[in-house]
Amino acid sequence: MKAVKKIVEAFAPATVANVGCGFDILGFAINGIGDRVKIKVTEQKGALISKITGTDKLPYEIEKNTAGMSILSMMQEINADFGVEIEIIKGMALGSGMGSSAASSVAAVVALNGVLEYPLDKSELLKYALKGEEVASGAMHGDNVIPSLFGGFTLIYNTTKFEFLSLDYPEELTCLVIHPNIQINTSFARGLLDKEIKIADVISQTGSLGRLITGLVSKKSELIRGSINDYIAEPKRASLIPNYWEIKKYALESGALGVNISGSGPSIFCLFDGEDNVIKIAENIKNLWIKAEIESQYYISKINQTGATVVYSE
Numbered sequence: 001m002k003a004v005k006k007i008v009e010a011f012a013p014a015t016v017a018n019v020g021c022g023f024d025i026l027g028f029a030i031n032g033i034g035d036r037v038k039i040k041v042t043e044q045k046g047a048l049i050s051k052i053t054g055t056d057k058l059p060y061e062i063e064k065n066t067a068g069m070s071i072l073s074m075m076q077e078i079n080a081d082f083g084v085e086i087e088i089i090k091g092m093a094l095g096s097g098m099g100s101s102a103a104s105s106v107a108a109v110v111a112l113n114g115v116l117e118y119p120l121d122k123s124e125l126l127k128y129a130l131k132g133e134e135v136a137s138g139a140m141h142g143d144n145v146i147p148s149l150f151g152g153f154t155l156i157y158n159t160t161k162f163e164f165l166s167l168d169y170p171e172e173l174t175c176l177v178i179h180p181n182i183q184i185n186t187s188f189a190r191g192l193l194d195k196e197i198k199i200a201d202v203i204s205q206t207g208s209l210g211r212l213i214t215g216l217v218s219k220k221s222e223l224i225r226g227s228i229n230d231y232i233a234e235p236k237r238a239s240l241i242p243n244y245w246e247i248k249k250y251a252l253e254s255g256a257l258g259v260n261i262s263g264s265g266p267s268i269f270c271l272f273d274g275e276d277n278v279i280k281i282a283e284n285i286k287n288l289w290i291k292a293e294i295e296s297q298y299y300i301s302k303i304n305q306t307g308a309t310v311v312y313s314e
C-alpha cells in the first residue's frame with residue numbers, strides 16, 4: 001500500500017485496566033495524559049526509531065520496542081511500499097499502571113494508518129497494537145490497548161479473538177488516578193499471581209463484575225459503589241504499593257465509589273460520581289505519600305470517549 005501523507009502524529013490516551021474485578025477484560029480511557037507517536041514517511045523501505053523523548057529507558061531496536069513492533073507487523077501485512085521514521089513522545093512514565101506501553105503501540109498504529117492511501121478501520125488496527133503490548137508485558141492482554149484505541153469503557157468478552165463491547169456508563173463518572181514515582185514491571189506483577197484461583201474467589205469476583213457492569217450500563221452509581229473488588233490480583237500486588245490499604249480506606253471513606261490498583265500498578269484509581277472534593281482527596285493522598293518520601297502526580301478526568309486520534313498531518 002502507498003503513503004499519501006508525509007508526516008502524521010497521533011495521540012493515544014492513558015487507560016485504567018482491570019477496574020478491580022475485570023482482570024484482563026475491563027478497562028477505560030482517561031483524558032489529559034497519554035503518548036504521542038510521529039511517523040515520517042521515507043523513500044527507503046523499512047522502519048527505524050529516530051527519536052524517543054520523555055524517557056531514556058526505551059530501546060531503539062525496532063523488535064524490542066512496543067511502538068516499533070506494532071508498526072513493523074502492520075507494515076508487513078499491508079505490504080507498505082514506503083519506509084518510516086518513528087518518533088515516540090512519551091507522556092507518561094514506564095511501568096506506571098496507566099497503560100504506557102499500550103498507548104505507545106496504539107498511537108503508533110493510528111499514526112501509521114494516517115499516512116495510508118486507504119486507511120484501515122480502527123478495528124483492523126487492534127491486532128497490530130496488541131503485538132506491541134505483547135513485547136512490553138510478555139502477554140497479549142487487551143484491557144489497555146482496546147480502551148486506548150477506541151475510548152470509553154470496554155469489556156473484552158473473548159480474550160482469544162479480542163472481541164469486546166463498549167459499555168455505557170454514568171456521564172458524571174469521574175476518575176482520579178494517582179501515580180507514585182515508583183515503577184512496577186507488568187510481567188513481574190503478572191508473575192506474582194496464583195496460577196489457580198479458588199472457586200470461592202471466582203464466585204466473589206464474578207459477582208462483583210456482574211454488579212459493576214449492571215451499575216455502569218444502567219447508570220446507577222449506587223450499584224457501582226461496592227462492586228470494584230478484586231480477589232485475584234489486588235491481594236498479590238497491593239504490597240508493591242506503599243500505603244495502599246490506608247489510601248484505599250481513606251478514599252472510600254471520603255466518598256469514592258470504588259478504589260483499586262490501576263492495571264498492574266503502582267497507580268491507584270478512584271471512581272467518583274462527580275467532581276466534588278476530588279482535588280482535596282487527591283492532595284491528601286499526595287501528602288500522605290510525601291510523608292513516606294514518595295513523589296506523585298494525579299490526574300482527574302471524565303472517561304475519555306474518543307480514544308486515539310490523529311493530531312497533526314501534512
Ligand code: HSE
Pocket residue numbers: 017018023024025097099141143144186189190233262263264
Ligand atoms: N490486566 C493487566 C494486568 C493490565 O493486570 O496484568 C496491565 O496493565
